[in-house]
Amino acid sequence: MSETAPVAANSRVTIAAHALAWMELARRRGREVLTSEEVAASVNTNAVVIRRSLGDLQRAGLVSARRGNGAGFSLGRPAAQITLLDVWLAVSPEPLLALHHSEPNLECPVGRGIRPVLADLYDEATDTFRAALARSTVADVLERILS
Template identity: 45%
Template sequence: MAVVSRYTLALHILSWLAFRAEKKDEFLPSDRIANSVNTSPVFLRRILGQLAKAGLVLVQHGGTGAGWKLARKAEEISLLDVYEAVVPTPLFELHHSQPNPKCLVGKGIQPALRDIYEESEVAMKQRLAGTSIAELVTSSLAYGSAQAEPGFEH
């Protein structure tokens, strides 16, 4: 799965946990989270593991009450925090093999792209840092309520 997809799933997971925490602060099992995301609980646990390692979620193992919940308030978790937790490499990467150094374009393409990529990633991270999971939940609920099926809520 693409890194960007894992990031989107991580944002969905945290938004759902934040939404549920507004009603009741409890650990929620992977299968309940997976129902909202519409994917396998096993797959979600890998992403949740990354989020736990970054200190964004807490896990409780074993039996009744096992599951996941936010480690801190949704207002205190930025989208950048999540990005840094699940995206291990830079957003853009250069060639995996060295371009032809005898070619004028090949010789200069990597330095030219490096500048553009670095500036783009800085701008993206600034935008993500300015948005919290709580704000994402609010926005998601606004869009979702306009399109929701009656009586359907997780």
């Protein structure tokens, strides 16, 4: 396996999980609300990227936004009740694996039969992936980071 991830890899889940874990650590240290700039500093990315991610998380009820004095973001529910599956569903709307964008050659024996076979395998892989994410919470991730 390569030391660097492919450029096309979807990092939205990673950025969102990082943001939520940082927000939970800040909460434990007495800071209920963080600005997008404070979260961006931890993730080491632009605050615009963080605001987009936090917006997705807010629409899913995983974070709350506060306006005006003391503006910023806080967890929408306890970190122990936010699974990584919740995070994935909030920020990654596309399927884990996809079939051809165009119909394969139906005159070819492989082209004729590949879609239903791969669809079944992809569904099984996605179910396994989702189950693995559902077993870990943001609190679990933070505990592993801190240990």
